[in-house]
Amino acid sequence: MDIQMKSVSHTYGSTEVLRDISIDIPTGKIVCLVGPSGCGKSTLLRFIGGLERPTEGEVLQLGEPPEGSLNPLTYVFQDFALLPWRSVRGNISLVLEDHGIRGEDANRIIRDVLQRTKLSDFETALPKQLSGGMKQRVAIARALAVNPAVMLMDEPLSALDAQTRELLMDDLVALWTRQPFTAVYVTHNLAEAVRLGHKVVVLSRRPGQIREIVEIDTPLAERETGDPELEAVQKKLWNLMRDEARAADEELVHV
Amino acid sequence: MSDATTKAAAQRPIAYRGGGFAPSPRRWVGFIVFAVLILFAEWGTRSGWISALTLPKPSDVLETFRDLYNSGLLFQHLAPSLTRFVMGALIGVSLGVVVGILIGLFSYVRAGMVPVVAAIFPIPKIALLPLFVIWFGIGEGSKYALIAFGTFTPTVVATYGAVDNVDRTLIRMGQSFGLSWWSIVRKIVLPGAMPGILSGLRISLAIAIILLVAAEMLGAEYGIGAYILEAGSLYDLERLFAGVVILSVLGVLVSAAVGLVERRLLGWRT
Numbered sequence: 001m002d003i004q005m006k007s008v009s010h011t012y013g014s015t016e017v018l019r020d021i022s023i024d025i026p027t028g029k030i031v032c033l034v035g036p037s038g039c040g041k042s043t044l045l046r047f048i049g050g051l052e053r054p055t056e057g058e059v060l061q062l063g064e065p066p067e068g069s070l071n072p073l074t075y076v077f078q079d080f081a082l083l084p085w086r087s088v089r090g091n092i093s094l095v096l097e098d099h100g101i102r103g104e105d106a107n108r109i110i111r112d113v114l115q116r117t118k119l120s121d122f123e124t125a126l127p128k129q130l131s132g133g134m135k136q137r138v139a140i141a142r143a144l145a146v147n148p149a150v151m152l153m154d155e156p157l158s159a160l161d162a163q164t165r166e167l168l169m170d171d172l173v174a175l176w177t178r179q180p181f182t183a184v185y186v187t188h189n190l191a192e193a194v195r196l197g198h199k200v201v202v203l204s205r206r207p208g209q210i211r212e213i214v215e216i217d218t219p220l221a222e223r224e225t226g227d228p229e230l231e232a233v234q235k236k237l238w239n240l241m242r243d244e245a246r247a248a249d250e251e252l253v254h255v
Numbered sequence: 256m257s258d259a260t261t262k263a264a265a266q267r268p269i270a271y272r273g274g275g276f277a278p279s280p281r282r283w284v285g286f287i288v289f290a291v292l293i294l295f296a297e298w299g300t301r302s303g304w305i306s307a308l309t310l311p312k313p314s315d316v317l318e319t320f321r322d323l324y325n326s327g328l329l330f331q332h333l334a335p336s337l338t339r340f341v342m343g344a345l346i347g348v349s350l351g352v353v354v355g356i357l358i359g360l361f362s363y364v365r366a367g368m369v370p371v372v373a374a375i376f377p378i379p380k381i382a383l384l385p386l387f388v389i390w391f392g393i394g395e396g397s398k399y400a401l402i403a404f405g406t407f408t409p410t411v412v413a414t415y416g417a418v419d420n421v422d423r424t425l426i427r428m429g430q431s432f433g434l435s436w437w438s439i440v441r442k443i444v445l446p447g448a449m450p451g452i453l454s455g456l457r458i459s460l461a462i463a464i465i466l467l468v469a470a471e472m473l474g475a476e477y478g479i480g481a482y483i484l485e486a487g488s489l490y491d492l493e494r495l496f497a498g499v500v501i502l503s504v505l506g507v508l509v510s511a512a513v514g515l516v517e518r519r520l521l522g523w524r525t
Contacts, residue, residue: 049431071433081428085446085523094442095432128525146432 001065001072001149001182002026003048008057010043016207017043018054023201023210025150028180030220032193035203036241036248041186042154044208048184049073049152065149070099074148078155080135082127082142088114089123092142099146113141116175133164137171144175151183157192166225169195177221190241194234195223202240205248211240311492316500319493333501336467336479339395340505343402343470344463351407351459352452355414356444365415376408381469388473398470405466406459413455414448421447450524453517460509464502479505 003025010018017040025031025048033041046052047059050073065072075081082091089110096106114120117137127135136156143151157165169192175181176196187193193200194216202211216233223230293313299305300312323329357364358372380401387404391397421444429439471480479501486494 051427051431071431073431075428075431077424077428079424081422081424083425083443083446084525085449085521095434097442098432098434098438126523128523142432152431 002062003150004060004062006058008054010054019207019209021210025184027182029198030183030185030196032185032187032197032200034187034190034193034200035208036205036245038248039203039205040208041203045152045154045184045186049075069147069149071146072149074143074146074151076139076143076151076153076156078158080139082135082138084127087124087126088119088138091138092145095142095146109145113144117141132160133168136168151181153183153185155187172196173220190234190237194230202237205244311496315493316496320497323497332477332479332482335477339398339402339470340463340467343399344406344460347403347406348410348459351410352414355411356418358415359418372408372411380405380466384473393474401470402463402466406463409459409462410455414452417448417451418444420451450521453513457510457513461506464506
């Protein structure tokens with residue numbers, strides 16, 4: 001199932017946030033959205049997830065989601081959004097219960113996703129007992145449990161420290177290599193974008209417009225920190241973004 | 256300054272100025288405070304500088320209490336009071352939680368009910384006692400209603416405040432996974448609001464005990480409140496205090512029970 005955004009524009013009241021955005025999200029690829037803060041990248045993600053509606057343009061779903069996909073468009077949140085009163089297992093079963101999956105069927109799915117995210121030993125732990133990196137892995141496991149057609153990741157690593165972020169990036173690459181998934185990945189971290197993105201969409205400051213779309217052909221598994229080619233891409237992205245980021249930083253917030 | 260003094264000054268340990276602002280449990284202090292107060296009253300009344308008219312002797316109160324227990328009257332008074340307390344509080348708290356959640360979730364209910372609750376809250380419920388008697392009769396109905404009414408408003412206020420405080424990202428998460436409205440309320444809103452609801456429960460149950468006495472002012476033959484009121488009108492201070500002690504103990508027990516429920520249900524809090 002592909003996602004296509006066709007000339008999407010959006011305004012909040014009199015503030016124009018997004019202008020004429022068209023992006024294709026092909027199956028099995030990770031598309032990164034980068035841009036200065038306040039450029040509307042999270043808003044774009046909410047359009048794709050159906051949590052908000054654009055004022056103009058449309059977001060299309062091309063083709064049917066794969067058989068057995070319980071929740072085709074599934075979010076991974078920056079702040080994990082785990083229910084603190086449910087165990088790791090309970091947080092995952094939460095999203096299965098509403099689809100009538102209980103008992104042995106649920107157990108099978110939960111075991112599978114916990115094993116894929118290396119959490120099998122922590123099934124009964126409460127979120128308060130877990131580190132930030134593990135919480136986000138639980139959130140990823142929960143997203144995988146509903147077998148999504150497209151994962152919508154809203155700065156999933158931004159709340160984590162640098163080391164944990166490196167580890168989790170490796171985990172995501174391993175996860176994708178084992179079984180490619182489609183994802184839209186919002187971040188302000190260019191290193192994450194060049195590490196995980198097949199396609200990096202650079203947005204300008206508000207109103208967000210597409211500055212450039214950069215395709216990176218190196219397979220995910222072969223990307224390593226310090227790779228000169230990737231460094232060059234990252235530098236290019238930074239050059240595109242620097243002035244925008246500075247200007248965005250100096251803008252007053254009108255709320 | 257000489258070399259010797261500067262050297263001595265250079266070695267001073269850095270003064271500690273952290274700590275405090277973090278009360279931790281101290282188990283027996285509460286009991287000790289009670290014991291000291293009671294012993295002080297006992298000593299004062301025995302030595303005579305507190306006159307028997309000012310304060311009854313704690314040992315006499317204990318004696319009265321023992322008589323009450325031995326004569327079987329204690330349970331004759333306690334049983335109807337506890338029934339009224341439980342029934343009234345149950346009705347008031349459950350209605351309050353439901354209305355509180357509705358206020359928390361629906362704009363129109365909020366706009367309509369918040370002013371009503373604000374108007375009802377400050378009414379001294381005792382003042383409405385005659386009205387309740389007309390509406391629900393002189394029997395148990397009016398007593399349940401009075402206690403229910405008194406516990407209802409604080410529960411509503413605590414509950415909708417608690418619902419307002421439920422983390423919105425958790426609700427968005429539920430929506431993004433396609434959970435039904437009812438599932439979101441039951442599995443996210445209600446547990447998320449539980450800490451606030453339980454701390455509201457402490458207040459409303461204390462109010463229920465206060466209203467117990469008021470409810471038994473009218474046409475109650477048995478009940479702790481009736482017992483206290485009767486002793487009060489006879490200026491029988493020993494019996495009055497024995498009754499008051501029962502209410503205090505009831506308050507401590509209720510608060511301990513809520514604490515127990517909190518520990519069971521809210522173990523997930525950091």
